[in-house]
Amino acid sequence: MSITIKDVAKKAGVSISTVSRVINSSKPVSSEIRQKVLKVIEETGYRPNPVARSLVMKKSQLIGVVVPDISNVFIGEILNGIEEIGKMYGYDILLCNTYGDLEEELRYLNLLRAKQVEGIIFMTWKLEEKLVEYLEKIDIPVALVNRNTSNLHIPSVSIDNFEAAYEMTKFLIENGHKKVALIRSSLDQNAFGLDQYNGYKKALEEHGLEINEELVKYGNWKLENSYEIVKEFIDEKVLPTAIFAASDEMAIGAINCLLDNGYKVPEDVSVVGFNDIKLASIYRPNLTTIHQPIYDIGAVAMRMIVKKINGEEIGNHVITLPHELMIRESSKNIE
Amino acid sequence: MSITIKDVAKKAGVSISTVSRVINSSKPVSSEIRQKVLKVIEETGYRPNPVARSLVMKKSQLIGVVVPDISNVFIGEILNGIEEIGKMYGYDILLCNTYGDLEEELRYLNLLRAKQVEGIIFMTWKLEEKLVEYLEKIDIPVALVNRNTSNLHIPSVSIDNFEAAYEMTKFLIENGHKKVALIRSSLDQNAFGLDQYNGYKKALEEHGLEINEELVKYGNWKLENSYEIVKEFIDEKVLPTAIFAASDEMAIGAINCLLDNGYKVPEDVSVVGFNDIKLASIYRPNLTTIHQPIYDIGAVAMRMIVKKINGEEIGNHVITLPHELMIRESSKNIE
DNA sequence: TTGTAGGCGTTATCAT
DNA sequence: ATGATAACGCCTACAA
Numbered sequence: 001m002s003i004t005i006k007d008v009a010k011k012a013g014v015s016i017s018t019v020s021r022v023i024n025s026s027k028p029v030s031s032e033i034r035q036k037v038l039k040v041i042e043e044t045g046y047r048p049n050p051v052a053r054s055l056v057m058k059k060s061q062l063i064g065v066v067v068p069d070i071s072n073v074f075i076g077e078i079l080n081g082i083e084e085i086g087k088m089y090g091y092d093i094l095l096c097n098t099y100g101d102l103e104e105e106l107r108y109l110n111l112l113r114a115k116q117v118e119g120i121i122f123m124t125w126k127l128e129e130k131l132v133e134y135l136e137k138i139d140i141p142v143a144l145v146n147r148n149t150s151n152l153h154i155p156s157v158s159i160d161n162f163e164a165a166y167e168m169t170k171f172l173i174e175n176g177h178k179k180v181a182l183i184r185s186s187l188d189q190n191a192f193g194l195d196q197y198n199g200y201k202k203a204l205e206e207h208g209l210e211i212n213e214e215l216v217k218y219g220n221w222k223l224e225n226s227y228e229i230v231k232e233f234i235d236e237k238v239l240p241t242a243i244f245a246a247s248d249e250m251a252i253g254a255i256n257c258l259l260d261n262g263y264k265v266p267e268d269v270s271v272v273g274f275n276d277i278k279l280a281s282i283y284r285p286n287l288t289t290i291h292q293p294i295y296d297i298g299a300v301a302m303r304m305i306v307k308k309i310n311g312e313e314i315g316n317h318v319i320t321l322p323h324e325l326m327i328r329e330s331s332k333n334i335e
Numbered sequence: 336m337s338i339t340i341k342d343v344a345k346k347a348g349v350s351i352s353t354v355s356r357v358i359n360s361s362k363p364v365s366s367e368i369r370q371k372v373l374k375v376i377e378e379t380g381y382r383p384n385p386v387a388r389s390l391v392m393k394k395s396q397l398i399g400v401v402v403p404d405i406s407n408v409f410i411g412e413i414l415n416g417i418e419e420i421g422k423m424y425g426y427d428i429l430l431c432n433t434y435g436d437l438e439e440e441l442r443y444l445n446l447l448r449a450k451q452v453e454g455i456i457f458m459t460w461k462l463e464e465k466l467v468e469y470l471e472k473i474d475i476p477v478a479l480v481n482r483n484t485s486n487l488h489i490p491s492v493s494i495d496n497f498e499a500a501y502e503m504t505k506f507l508i509e510n511g512h513k514k515v516a517l518i519r520s521s522l523d524q525n526a527f528g529l530d531q532y533n534g535y536k537k538a539l540e541e542h543g544l545e546i547n548e549e550l551v552k553y554g555n556w557k558l559e560n561s562y563e564i565v566k567e568f569i570d571e572k573v574l575p576t577a578i579f580a581a582s583d584e585m586a587i588g589a590i591n592c593l594l595d596n597g598y599k600v601p602e603d604v605s606v607v608g609f610n611d612i613k614l615a616s617i618y619r620p621n622l623t624t625i626h627q628p629i630y631d632i633g634a635v636a637m638r639m640i641v642k643k644i645n646g647e648e649i650g651n652h653v654i655t656l657p658h659e660l661m662i663r664e665s666s667k668n669i670e
Numbered sequence: 671t672t673g674t675a676g677g678c679g680t681t682a683t684c685a686t
Numbered sequence: 687a688t689g690a691t692a693a694c695g696c697c698t699a700c701a702a
Contacts (some may be wrong), residue, residue: 004695015673027698030671047449052695056678060386062663065430070418071411079405083700084431092446095400097418105566110425114382223617256617279614282558282591350689355681365687387679390694519681 003046012040020289025047034047051239054116063091063305068100072221074247074294075123075192075277078145081298082121083098089306091118109134119305121145121298125185125193125221141308143301148195148320155308155317157301164246164290164323165199168272172242173207176335177270180204181215181233183226190322196246196274219250234261241269241334243276248273248280248289255285255330257312266313267331285329293321338381347375356382375474376392386561386622389451398426398640399447402437407556409582409610409629411479416633417456424641435460444469454640456480456633460520460528462530476643478636483530483655490643491651492636499625500534500579503607506660507577508542510670512605514575515539516550516568531581531609538657550575554585561588569596571668574603576669583608583615583624590620590665601667611661620664628656 005023009016014033021027022037029037040046054060067075071098082095094117096108105124109131112120119141122127124131127147135142136153145158172180182200185193197216204211215238217229226245230253233239245251251273265271265285273280276291300319307314340358344351349368356362357372365370375381389395398421402410418428426629429452431443440459447455447489459466462482470477471488479491507515517535520528532551537544551571552564561580568574569592580586586608600606600620608615608624615622635654642649 003469005697006695016696017674017698018672021672028671033672047445049390049450049451049695051386051395051451052678053697054386054678055384055390055695056697058678062429070414071408073411074405075409076406076408076411079430080432083405083430092450092546093430095414095418095428097415101677110382115427116384116387117384223613227617240695256619259619278558279587282562282588284591284594302434303441341679351680352682352689352691353687356688359681361681368687384679387694388681390679391681392694393694565699 002049003044005046005048005157008037008040008044009022009047010043012037012324014300021319030052037142058116059118059269060116061091062094062115062117063302064094064096064108064115064117066098066105066108066112066120067123068098068125069221070095070097073249073277073279077277077294078123078298078301081295081300083298083300085302085306088303091302091306092208098124102130105131107133109138113140115139118309119143121301121305123147141305145297148318152319154306155314155319157297157319157321159290159292159297159321159323161195161200162202164198164274164325165201165246166203167325168244168290169203169272170303171327172244172270172272172331175205175242175270175331175333177240178209179212179215179243180209180242180244181217181240182244183219183229183254184246185218185221193246200244214238220247221247221250223249223253226250226300227257228253230257231261231323234258234263239263239269242331243269243271244274245271246274248277248287251287251289251330252279252283255283255333266330270334272331272333280326281328287326288331289326291324291326293323296321301320320331338379339383340383341371342379343375343379343381345398346379347383348535372377393451394453395451396426396638397429397450397452399429399431399443399450399452401433401440401447401455401461402458403433404556405432407417408584408612409612412612412629413458413633414637416630416635417637418633420634420637420641424637426637426641428516433459437461437465438464439564440466441469444473448473448475453644454478456636456640458482476640478639480632480636483653485653490639490649490654492632492654492656493630494578494625494627494656494658496530497534497537497610499609499660500566500581502534502660503579503609503625504535504538505541506507506662507579507605507607507666508519508538509579510605510666512577513544513573514543514547514550515579516552516575517550517579517581518554518564518589519581520553520556523563528581535579541563547646549573554626556585558584558588558591565589566596567590569593569598578604578606578608580606581609581621583610583612586624587614587618587620587663590618601665605666605669607666608640611627615661616663622661623663624661626659626661628658631656 002208098104123145149156219225273289280287433439458480484491554560608622611624611626
C-alpha cells in the first residue's frame with residue numbers, strides 16, 4: 001500500500017488541497033506550512049500518483065513513439081534523440097513497434113490516444129492513405145519523422161530526401177556511371193523512398209539517361225534483402241557500374257554480395273548508401289553516402305511536440321534539416 | 336470530449352455497472368441487454384479509458400523496459416522479442432534509455448513504479464550494488480536480461496556468458512593462438528562482461544597460458560571504441576595473434592582498424608565476436624562469434640514477466656538459453 | 671492563506 | 687440479473 005496525498009495531509013495536519021498546492025506550487029502557501037508539508041513528504045517518501053493525476057488532468061507525461069523496426073540502427077539513433085529531449089522536459093516514451101504493418105499502426109494510434117499520450121512521433125515505411133487521413137485530423141500533437149510532408153497537412157521533420165537522392169545520383173553520373181541501379185523500398189506511391197526515386201529520376205533525365213526499370217529494385221531495408229537483390233543482378237547479368245542503396249545497411253548487404261561473388265568495390269562496382277550511420281564510416285570500404293543528422297531528427301521532432309503541447313507557436317510545421325554528400329571509398333570515378 | 340461509460344449507459348438505458356459488466360464480461364448479463372449495450376458501444380465508438388481503469392485496478396497494462404542504449408542493434412533485437420510477446424498479451428512498453436548511467440537507472444526505476452507498470456525488464460552494462468539491492472526487493476515482477484544471476488535473488492534470462500567465453504577462448508587456443516587479447520567492458524567487478532572475462536581466464540589457465548593483463552582492454556561496446564583500442568595494440572607493438580571482442584560490433588571495429596593499418600584478417604590476426612547479430616554473417620570476413628538467441632532472450636523475459644503477473648508459478652527464476660560457437664571466416668588456425 | 675467538496679472514468683461491493 | 691454507490695488518488699473551483 002503506497003502512501004497517498006491523504007496520508008501526507010493527515011501527517012502534516014493540513015488539508016489535501018494544501019499538500020496539492022505545495023507539490024504543484026499552484027497556489028501560494030505560507031512558507032511555514034510549506035516547510036512542514038515538505039518535511040512530511042521527505043520523511044514518507046511520498047510520490048504523487050501519475051495515474052490519478054493523468055485522470056484528472058487528462059495528461060500523462062507520455063509521448064507515443066511508433067516506429068516500423070526497433071532493431072534498425074537508423075531508427076535507434078533517432079530514438080536516442082527523441083528520448084533525450086523528452087527526458088529534458090519530463091516526458092516518457094511509450095514505444096510501439098509496428099513492423100510497418102498498417103493494421104498495427106492504426107491499432108497503436110488508437111491505443112495511444114486512449115492512453116492519453118500528449119503527443120505522437122510517427123515513423124513508417126509506407127504512409128498509407130488511411131494513415132494520412134488519421135494523422136491529419138488527430139487532436140493531439142503529431143510529428144512525422146524522416147519524411148517530408150510539404151504536400152500534406154502533417155508536421156514533419158526530415159532531410160530533403162528528394163534533393164539528397166538527386167545529388168547522389170548526379171554525383172555518380174558525373175563520375176562516369178551510365179548504368180546506375182537503385183535499391184529502394186516497395187513500389188507503392190506512398191512508400192518512403194518515393195522521394196529518393198524521384199530524385200534519382202530527375203538526375204538521370206537531366207543527364208539524358210533513360211530510366212531502366214530493370215535497374216530499380218525494391219528492398220525492405222534489410223541487409224539480407226539487398227544481398228539477394230544484388231545476387232539477382234549478378235545472375236541476370238545486368239550488373240550496373242553503380243548501385244545506389246536507399247540505406248547504408250542495404251548498401252552493405254549489396255557490397256558483401258558483390259565481394260562474395262568475386263567483384264571488387266569500388267573497382268568493379270561503386271556502391272553508395274544513405275543515412276550515414278556510424279557503421280558507414282567504419283565499414284571497409286567506407287561508404288559514400290548521404291549524411292543525415294539522425295540524432296537531430298529525433299531531437300527536433302520531440303522539441304516540436306513539446307512546443308505544441310505548450311501551445312507555443314511554431315513557425316514552420318515542415319522542418320527540413322540539412323544533409324551532406326559524403327564521398328568516401330565505396331564509389332569511384334570511372335571516366 | 337471523449338465518450339464515457341456514463342454516456343453509453345444513458346444511451347442504452349441501463350446502469351453503468353451493467354455496461355462495465357458487458358465490456359469486462361465480469362458478471363452475467365442477459366443477452367438481450369448485452370446486445371443493446373454492445374450496439375450502443377458500436378455506434379458511439381466508445382473505448383474504456385485505460386487511465387481510469389489503471390487507477391482503480393492499480394494496473395496499467397504497461398511494462399517498463401530499461402536499456403542502456405537503444406541504438407545498439409543487439410538491444411534492438413531483444414526489444415523486438417519483448418515487444419512482440421508483450422503485444423500478444425496486451426502489454427505496452429514504456430521505454431527508458433539510461434546510457435548505462437546509474438542515476439538515470441535509479442530514477443527510471445522509481446518512475447516506473449510510480450507509473451504503475453506491472454513489470455520491469457532491465458538491462459544494463461554495470462549492475463551496481465545499489466541496483467541489485469533495489470531490484471532484489473522491488474515489489475513488482477522484474478527480469479534481468481542478458482546477465483546470469485544465479486548468485487543473486489533476481490530473475491534473469493541470458494545465455495551462459497561464462498561458458499560461451501570459455502569455449503571461444505578455448506577454440507582460439509586450440510587453433511594455435513597463444514596471445515589472445517580480450518576486449519570487454521569496464522573493469523568493475525559488477526560490470527557486464529565479467530563472466531566473459533572469467534571464461535577467458537579459465538581457458539587460458541587450463542592450457543597453461545598466463546594472463547597478460549596488457550592484452551585485456553576495456554571498451555564501451557561501441558565500434559569506434561574498439562577501433563581505438565586495437566590502434567593502441569598496434570602502436571604499442573603488442574598486437575596479439577587473436578582478438579576476442581565481447582560484442583560483434585566491437586569485433587567489427589577491431590577488424591576495420593586492422594585493415595586500415597595494413598593487417599589482414601584472419602591471415603595476420605584472428606578476430607572473433609560475441610552475440611551473432613545479423614551483420615556478423617554478412618560482414619566480410621564473416622565473423623566467428625558466439626551465437627545468442629537474441630530475439631528469444633527478449634521474448635522469454637517478457638513471457639516470464641507475464642507469468643509472474645498472472646501469479647503462475649515459474650520454475651526456475653534464472654533461465655539460461657543455449658548458445659553456439661559459430662566458426663566462420665574471421666578466425667584461423669595458425670598451428 | 672486554507673479547507674471542503676465535487677469530479678475525472680472505472681471497477682467492485684453491496685443491496686435489490 | 688441489475689442498479690446505486692463507494693472507492694482509486696488527485697486537482698480545483700468555491701467557501702471560509
